[in-house]
Amino acid sequence: MEKELMSLQVKPSRGLEGRVAVPGDKSISHRAAILGALGEGITRIDGFLESEDCLATLRCLSLLGVPIHRLSPGCYTIVGQGSKGFQEPMDVLDCGNSGTTMRLLAGALSMQPIFSILTGDASLRNRPMARIIEPLRSMGGQIYSRKNNTRAPLAIIGNQNLEGKTHVLPIASAQVKSAILLAGLGARGATVVREPARSRNHTEVMLQQLGVPVKVDGLSVTIEGGTIPRGGHIIIPGDISSAAYLLVAGAILPDSDLTITNVGVNPTRAGIISVLQKMGADLSIKPEEGDGEKRATIRVRSSHLKGTEIGGEIIPTLIDELPVIAVAAAYAQGMTRVKDAAELRVKECDRIAVVAKELAKLGVDIEAQADGWIIQGGQHLRGGVVSGHNDHRVVMALAILGLGSSEPLQITGAQCLEVSFPGFAGTFQQLGAEMEETAKDPESME
Numbered sequence: 001m002e003k004e005l006m007s008l009q010v011k012p013s014r015g016l017e018g019r020v021a022v023p024g025d026k027s028i029s030h031r032a033a034i035l036g037a038l039g040e041g042i043t044r045i046d047g048f049l050e051s052e053d054c055l056a057t058l059r060c061l062s063l064l065g066v067p068i069h070r071l072s073p074g075c076y077t078i079v080g081q082g083s084k085g086f087q088e089p090m091d092v093l094d095c096g097n098s099g100t101t102m103r104l105l106a107g108a109l110s111m112q113p114i115f116s117i118l119t120g121d122a123s124l125r126n127r128p129m130a131r132i133i134e135p136l137r138s139m140g141g142q143i144y145s146r147k148n149n150t151r152a153p154l155a156i157i158g159n160q161n162l163e164g165k166t167h168v169l170p171i172a173s174a175q176v177k178s179a180i181l182l183a184g185l186g187a188r189g190a191t192v193v194r195e196p197a198r199s200r201n202h203t204e205v206m207l208q209q210l211g212v213p214v215k216v217d218g219l220s221v222t223i224e225g226g227t228i229p230r231g232g233h234i235i236i237p238g239d240i241s242s243a244a245y246l247l248v249a250g251a252i253l254p255d256s257d258l259t260i261t262n263v264g265v266n267p268t269r270a271g272i273i274s275v276l277q278k279m280g281a282d283l284s285i286k287p288e289e290g291d292g293e294k295r296a297t298i299r300v301r302s303s304h305l306k307g308t309e310i311g312g313e314i315i316p317t318l319i320d321e322l323p324v325i326a327v328a329a330a331y332a333q334g335m336t337r338v339k340d341a342a343e344l345r346v347k348e349c350d351r352i353a354v355v356a357k358e359l360a361k362l363g364v365d366i367e368a369q370a371d372g373w374i375i376q377g378g379q380h381l382r383g384g385v386v387s388g389h390n391d392h393r394v395v396m397a398l399a400i401l402g403l404g405s406s407e408p409l410q411i412t413g414a415q416c417l418e419v420s421f422p423g424f425a426g427t428f429q430q431l432g433a434e435m436e437e438t439a440k441d442p443e444s445m446e
């Protein structure tokens with residue numbers, strides 16, 4: 001079904017104030033549902049992100065015969081089927097816009113005694129899949145796909161006799177690492193994944209929480225096949241990738257003072273905190289109690305930001321925050337250089353090209369590089385109409401730029417906000433920002 005086209009109207013705002021919680025973490029929500037389904041017994045999840053991406057994961061699991069009950073908003077129980085107990089789906093599994101759904105499920109489906117097809121929207125069908133197909137095939141997975149096994153849809157014939165292997169990844173990717181580890185759960189012997197830099201480790205943390213031993217040695221992770229996760233209670237923290245928009249808004253808008261509670265601050269995700277601190281942001285971080293993933297309350301106040309260099313192993317810890325970090329850089333004094341982030345070109349869209357194009361329209365001095373940007377901050381920024389390119393993180397980053405600019409801004413393609421941050425505009429309104437979603441999209445031919 002076609003989604004209603006929306007646009008986001010943003011007016012210059014200042015003095016944002018208040019205390020909010022952001023919706024649940026997207027990466028952890030996917031993993032809770034999938035590991036719950038692969039486990040034995042019942043897993044209860046609190047704080048599940050009810051966004052389009054995570055709901056796509058639940059729909060696919062339901063089609064695979066996994067009983068899922070919604071007890072209240074964000075609170076679910078999943079009845080585990082064990083690592084080889086999925087039923088053959090009657091239809092294709094539609095992952096929508098969600099790379100995490102497709103890549104993690106491909107790992108989980110490689111070992112199930114069934115035939116399945118994973119597909120998604122036009123953006124997802126254009127994203128690289130050889131990075132999971134090749135390692136899963138090397139373990140005995142039978143996966144076939146379009147464009148010489150590089151693009152979805154993926155057709156998977158499960159093999160109950162996968163073999164554990166050692167995989168040396170050319171890029172740091174938590175989706176690839178997790179797909180391999182999930183297949184490793186049902187494989188014979190040890191599965192090892194070695195990354196060039198540390199990517200988010202939510203799969204490892206949750207496997208351990210659910211009783212599966214995981215050995216982490218520097219950049220290598222090892223799992224022994226044959227252990228089934230046991231059911232458990234998973235409490236999902238707020239998504240730092242969503243909190244990022246509030247952190248940047250609070251720092252760049254004059255007279256602002258925001259407190260964000262229950263933010264997941266797992267060090268493999270929290271790179272934006274150290275980058276903003278290096279840029280001079282006034283942040284205070286108070287750790288919160290709890291098991292599993294680390295969480296904190298973060299307060300941000302108006303700050304005078306300065307440019308910085310961002311590259312190397314911090315990149316995987318803030319990869320999804322780079323569009324809004326580019327906005328922070330536009331409001332900072334001096335130059336910011338982002339490098340080693342070529343992965344941005346294969347996200348929901350080519351984020352290096354698109355961010356450079358749309359920010360430049362608004363007066364930002366930004367140059368796209370092969371692996372990042374050079375941004376000269378402190379220019380006078382205009383309003384106007386820009387495109388969010390149907391990419392949720394681009395729309396939200398542009399919205400933050402609009403709050404700080406001198407003229408109103410309209411962002412088309414805002415319906416994709418539901419992918420990761422339902423209630424984005426409402427959250428900002430609650431804090432005093434002028435931001436509104438409207439149904440009429442003037443570029444409805446986009």
Ligand code: S3P
Binds near residue numbers: 172173175178320
């Ligand atoms: C994710 C990993 C990252 C990230 C994505 C979510 C995950 O992708 O960009 O939004 O949940 O594992 P890569 O694994 O491709 O780096």
